[in-house]
Amino acid sequence: MRIVTIYGDVFAERVLGNLINFKTFCESCAPTCSDCRVGYGTFVGDIVGMHRVDAPATKMYDNPMEMLEGIDLHECDMIMLVGVHHDLIASADTLVERTDARAVLAPVEDPAWVPPGLREQIKETLEEVGIESAFPKPFCTLDYGHGSLIDEFIDRYRLGLPQFEAEVKNDRIAEITITRSSPCGCAWYVGQKVRGHLVSDTEGLFDVIAKAHHAYPCTGSMTVDRELEDAPLHVAGYNHRYAVCNAIGIECKGEETKHPLAK
Numbered sequence: 001m002r003i004v005t006i007y008g009d010v011f012a013e014r015v016l017g018n019l020i021n022f023k024t025f026c027e028s029c030a031p032t033c034s035d036c037r038v039g040y041g042t043f044v045g046d047i048v049g050m051h052r053v054d055a056p057a058t059k060m061y062d063n064p065m066e067m068l069e070g071i072d073l074h075e076c077d078m079i080m081l082v083g084v085h086h087d088l089i090a091s092a093d094t095l096v097e098r099t100d101a102r103a104v105l106a107p108v109e110d111p112a113w114v115p116p117g118l119r120e121q122i123k124e125t126l127e128e129v130g131i132e133s134a135f136p137k138p139f140c141t142l143d144y145g146h147g148s149l150i151d152e153f154i155d156r157y158r159l160g161l162p163q164f165e166a167e168v169k170n171d172r173i174a175e176i177t178i179t180r181s182s183p184c185g186c187a188w189y190v191g192q193k194v195r196g197h198l199v200s201d202t203e204g205l206f207d208v209i210a211k212a213h214h215a216y217p218c219t220g221s222m223t224v225d226r227e228l229e230d231a232p233l234h235v236a237g238y239n240h241r242y243a244v245c246n247a248i249g250i251e252c253k254g255e256e257t258k259h260p261l262a263k
Contacts, residue, residue: 001149001156002076004049004099006068009083011109011184011219015139016050018185019043019157028189028216036178037188043157048074053084061087065094073098078153081106083113090118092133093125103132103149107139107183109232110221136160138220138232140182140239154180162187162240164247171199173248182236186216190240199248209244213237 003019005012017025021042027033053067061067064087079101081089088095092104104126108114119135126133132147142160144151154160163180164187166173176195181187193212197205213236220233228235238252245252 001046001078001152002048002074003046003078003080004051004074004076004101005047005080005082006049006051006053006084006088006095007080007082008053008085009109009113011107012050012080012082014185014219015080015082015107015159015183016047018159018181018183019047026185026188029192034192036192037185040158048076053088061085064088064091075100077101077149078103078105080104083110086115086118089114089122092122093129093131096126096129096131101131103134103147103153105133105142105150105153106135107142108135108137109139109219111137111223111225111232112221116227137225137228138236139184140186140236142183159183162190162243164191164243166244166247168199168248173197173199176244176247182239184216184219186213186218186236187240187243189216190244194244199250202250205244206241209241210237213240 005016021037021040026037051071067085067088076099079095079099081104089106096104106114114135123133132150134142134146134150136142140162142154144154158180160180162182165177165179167175173194173196176191178187178191190209190212193208194205197208218233218236220236222231222233224231242252
């Protein structure tokens with residue numbers, strides 16, 4: 001798969017760093033690093049373009065392509081738009097024409113990045129020309145169902161809604177494997193922190209997950225989103241809690257289970 005990323009927020013560098021998996025990408029466990037990410041490998045060869053543009057501003061563009069002046073957009077399979085100007089988001093169909101992309105992925109870590117009305121407009125425009133699209137809010141809610149190429153993205157890079165597999169012995173998490181990470185890579189750190197914890201001590205376990213998620217740190221916005229009725233950062237935290245609960249076979253309890261992602 002070939003990916004071109006156009007971004008105005010450093011969150012994109014976190015996601016691409018996860019895909020590249022360079023040695024110093026995650027230093028959260030230093031100096032006790034166990035090199036847990038070695039088995040993930042690297043997908044640096046799949047990144048055919050990484051272009052930073054000005055962050056969103058109030059200025060309106062008659063020709064949004066001005067923001068890409070001097071940038072050579074390579075042919076690709078997927079375009080990722082991360083924290084860019086709304087006029088550039090609205091020009092997703094033009095970007096697709098220029099790159100022959102078959103899918104557009106625009107994560108929403110901050111409600112201001114892609115307002116609901118703009119999202120629906122772009123989804124409709126792209127659907128009319130047979131282009132897949134997804135606007136996960138936040139990125140770690142991405143799951144199957146947006147099209148075959150986006151499903152392939154999830155499977156190939158093991159990114160999206162986090163999933164773990166765990167082995168429990170004598171009421172402790174003896175081993176835990178990250179089968180699908182949050183795109184920023186936080187799931188790897190959460191997995192390290194819950195290893196060895198008592199399964200029966202759910203309050204303590206949830207506290208460990210929450211602290212690891214914040215310490216990594218999560219870059220989701222603290223602004224309450226009207227669709228989520230919560231902050232993206234909180235939703236991201238719940239995602240990791242659900243992933244651990246599902247892996248060890250316990251039910252998540254608490255106020256947050258009212259969220260639609262709760263199982």
